[in-house]
Amino acid sequence: MDENSPVFAIAMAAELAGMHPQTLRQYDRLGLVSPTRTAGKSRRYSMRDVAQLREIARLSAEGVSLTGISRILALENQVTELTGRVSELEHALADALLRTPGRRIFAAGAAGDVVSLRSGTRAQRRTELMVWRPRGGSHTSS
Template sequence: MRTESDPNLLTVSQAAQALGVTARTLKYYEELGLVVPGRSEGRYRMYAAADIDTFRRILRMRSLGFSITAITEMLKRPMVVVEPGKNRLAASDLTAVHSALASQLETLRARTAQVRKELREAEKLEAQLTRDLQYVEQRLRGVPADDLLAERARQTAPKSRSAR
């Protein structure tokens, strides 16, 4: 446990102010597991300098339009100094990020295709149930079953070549 009297640690409100964001923003990134602050003896969030650096990295990547998924993958890897004041991911780490994101995208695309298929099937079932409901409603209004069944047969019969 960290102590609240440690001058190197910031509370959530102090960290939020230092970063120019709301405390809720910091808590959101914590909920995503991107930053896990220490806790004081009183169970308050206490942010170390490394936590603040991670938040700065997250905020910079978000401002550049990176997704939370990409940020999560990038945060798993260390930054290397390419020149004074400039840190980047190593090429091998970029390759790992690429593989992880491509795999997640492939999985998402497969799931999207499955959802689209399920939607088409649901729409077909909806159309069938709508026709069935209309049949029952017309029967309740007194329309003879033979008339409705003949109409239904005409609607479902294959079209002749001359009608095309």
């Protein structure tokens, strides 16, 4: 069973959430929890709805107003949606990179910087010679 499947009638959802059915009706009117409606207009709650009702009860017990709870739930839902979208985009990017191997090649520059190369090209080899001499003249040991 999917957590979003609307399977519970209002009496069962209220019992699972530890609330009175009238409270669930009020939360539906306020838009805090929006259950699915059947063809006969009966409310059907999912496990996700029941979890959200429990969260509303917890926040309410902590003294958060219904307006505050509404805002918190909206932000939590937005985070859930965005997290899912980021995951989708990560998978799409990984798939795209697997389908196009060798598109981006990098090399280390002389100063340690990263140099981007086109596919099929090689990094230029430097042939300069650097000579280093200590400062101060001769070096003798006693």
